Amino acid sequence: MRKTTFPKVAATFVVCYAFWILVTWSLAAQELIAGAVVCLAVALFTARFFIHDKGFLLLQPRRLFALIFYCLVVFPGELLRANVNVARRAFQPKIPLNSGIVKVPVHVQSTYGRAMLADSITLTPGTITMECAEDEGQLYYYIHWLDVLEEDPDKAGDMIKGRMEKWVRRIWD
Amino acid sequence: MSIALRIIIDILLVVSCGFALAGVLGMLRMPDVFNRMQTSTIISVFWLLGLMVAGVLFAALVMHSGSAAVKVVLIGLFFVLTAPVVGHAISRAAYISGERPYTPLKPDKYGEDKPYDKEGII
Known part of the structure; x- marks a missing residue:
């Protein structure tokens, strides 16, 4: 099984957070903080499935x-x-x-x-x-x-x- | 709303509906599963792209709502990402479970090589 490394988590987090901001379409502080918490949790669990290569290849x-x-x-x-x-x-x-x-x-x-x-x-x-x-x-x-x-x-x-x-x-x- | 913008949006909608009609006709008239899958990709992609551009123009320039425009683009993006996966899955499953067209496939390299046998799926 692939390992979860920091660059992978970071890349997944960036993608998730970009989608969060696009969908909520607001820059209010509470939206941003809630988004960061949810995206970090999601990124920790799914990074090893989402990224097979170097994180910031693209x-x-x-x-x-x-x-x-x-x-x-x-x-x-x-x-x-x-x-x-x-x-x-x-x-x-x-x-x-x-x-x-x-x-x-x-x-x-x-x-x-x-x-x-x-x-x-x-x-x-x-x-x-x-x-x-x-x-x-x-x-x-x-x-x-x-x-x-x-x-x-x-x-x-x-x-x-x-x-x-x-x-x-x-x-x- | 300016009249030129209205005309552009209407033309996009009509063209997308034309492709959707072609897709539905193809689905009903094609003789077997594989050819039906082929025409269903017309419906899902081209129809959607035209509709999406019209939707973005309407949301951004008429409703002045950035969030609606972004959501239209995201819906289109996810549709384009998931539609082909369904295409692979259905056609492959249909072939492996023994579905064959009425007029024989010519050539049929998949049936000659049978890669699914090597993987031990059946």
Whole structure:
């Protein structure tokens, strides 16, 4: 089991407290003190589950910039492209279907990065990540794809992941 | 409320409702579990993002309430974080419990490799 260290508790506390202030949206002294007590208790118990790596990894300017750029530009772009495609499919009189499950290699080391990439793929309509499994030392995603255009793992990977994998690696690796 | 702002908010609402309609139609018309999950991600994400932007504009510029705007953003954030997890869980559970589409999956790498057997789940 992972150990609870001070940087982990501090990082969890900062995240909890930021959410507390955003949700209560007031800077009155009693709100701030109650928030600090609750957040400290929560952070002590949950820090070892929440943080697997160095606590303040994301605060490095390079990673922070990559994260913001990914959330505001790269991901919505991919989302829009895929959304229009699937929405058009739903309105057609006879739904064109060509679905299957493809196997796609992943080159992300960090576990957070893997989860983030899998979730991004699922959020883009047309693809759902079903499983993340290791095969002969290489990590693979099994992805259900609405319209299979390519069965070769590497080419299918390029089509599904697009620019997302490069940016996820910039954030977490 | 200025008329331009009103028009922008209304357009965002109408576009989100259009995507929600596409999502619901897809859910009803698609033939099997996996394809239904695919269209449900349209509903949960794109529809929500449009609605969220409209909500933030309305809360910040019309109601002049910062707390409402922040809460709208937080609701959107948590929705986007939890929706894909449900997607993985349902599709994987459906596959492992033996659900197969009417028209066979082509290719079906998951069924060929069976990684869930190696982990000793079944």
